[in-house]
Amino acid sequence: MRSPTHIDPDAMLINDLCRRCGAVRPSPPRPAIHTRVGSRCRSPSLTLNSVRPPRHPWRVISEDDRVFEAVRTRVDSGDYRDERFGPPDVDTVGGGAFTYTPDGRLQRVYLRGKPEYTAAHTAGLFEPLPPLTPALGAAVEECEARLGHALPSLLRRCYLELGDGGFGPAYGLEPLRLTLRDYEEQQQSWPEAWRPMARALLPICNWGCGIASYVDITDPSLRMWAIDPNPAPVGHHQDSLFPQHFSMAEWMRRWVEGTLRQPWLLQDQKTGRWRGATDAETNSALEPSSRR
Numbered sequence: 280m281r282s283p284t285h286i287d288p289d290a291m292l293i294n295d296l297c298r299r300c301g302a303v304r305p306s307p308p309r310p311a312i313h314t315r316v317g318s319r320c321r322s323p324s325l326t327l328n329s330v331r332p333p334r335h336p337w338r339v340i341s342e343d344d345r346v347f348e349a350v351r352t353r354v355d356s357g358d359y360r361d362e363r364f365g366p367p368d369v370d371t372v373g374g375g376a377f378t379y380t381p382d383g384r385l386q387r388v389y390l391r392g393k394p395e396y397t398a399a400h401t402a403g404l405f406e407p408l409p410p411l412t413p414a415l416g417a418a419v420e421e422c423e424a425r426l427g428h429a430l431p432s433l434l435r436r437c438y439l440e441l442g443d444g445g446f447g448p449a450y451g452l453e454p455l456r457l458t459l460r461d462y463e464e465q466q467q468s469w470p471e472a473w474r475p476m477a478r479a480l481l482p483i484c485n486w487g488c489g490i491a492s493y494v495d496i497t498d499p500s501l502r503m504w505a506i507d508p509n510p511a512p513v514g515h516h517q518d519s520l521f522p523q524h525f526s527m528a529e530w531m532r533r534w535v536e537g538t539l540r541q542p543w544l545l546q547d548q549k550t551g552r553w554r555g556a557t558d559a560e561t562n563s564a565l566e567p568s569s570r571r
Contacts, residue, residue: 343433346528349535351441354411359446361391361534363405370399392537411442414455418443422455426462426481428496433528434483448534449486449541458482472517480504483527486541494527501527505542505555512546518553519544540565 353359367384371377375395376388389396389405399405419438423429430438437452438444444454453461461482469477480493493504503523512518521544525533533539543556543564556564 342528343436346532346535347433347436347440350437350447350531353535354441354446357408358391358400359411360408360451361449363389363391363396363399363408365389365399365404369404411445413440414438414443418455422459425459426496430481431494431496431501431527433501433531434494437531447531448484448492448539450484452483453485470517473520476504476520490542492530492542494530495522503527503530507542507544507555509544512544512553515553521553521555523555524557 364378365387367380367386370387371385376390378386378388380386387399389399416439419430419435429435434452437447438455442452444452444457446452458481465473465477465480465482476495479495479497481496482491482493484492486492489506489508491506493506495502495504503525504520505523506520508516508519521542523530523542530539540558540561543561544553545556545560546553
């Protein structure tokens, strides 16, 4: 039985997105014919046995592309910080996090992902965040030259197209100048046990209280690392630096979805060793019943 064939009427549009296989057509010279197999789309031009490759090969959307567009959407929405401040002297009764205005009035701090944040956002209690200013191309190139390594493509696009830091997890991505400053300082200040990783780990996010997130720019998978010195285990300070089990793209995706958690160092109850917490351990610790 022959498979049904579909001729896409929009195939001549430049950069049109195939609604079936998720690929982008730069500019095909003729209507593309898609052979439909079940619910999937298979294009003859993408098979390894093609007699002649198309003049303009299709570009499949990468995971970095998808994550970047999700980050862009959040930034464009104006809701690009994890912490937002409520109006002075409003909703200040009860527990929670607070800060003071310059004139000494109390403000509640709302954390994205919490029901209180959603309610305050819906009620219009937040002042609009300032627009972001992208980094200059020359600044990115200077940073890469001093690093001796290219920035991860996703991070590079974020700096060049969205903003020079100020958005993202915790206090936001670090501005390039601070990232570079901290990177160069760690070459001299990190303890001997961490020195082998000092040139590989690029600091990109500060969570406060000495907790920070890093991306391994020498690892093709761009694995995330973290430092959490709280509590600094006596005699095991080197364990405060630990790898995490996801890439930078996954790290950013989790932030967009509101599921990214602050890095957390804990002592394994079975082995006694200090290590980074798993997702399950972090979520369990955040459950209200576990804090009673």
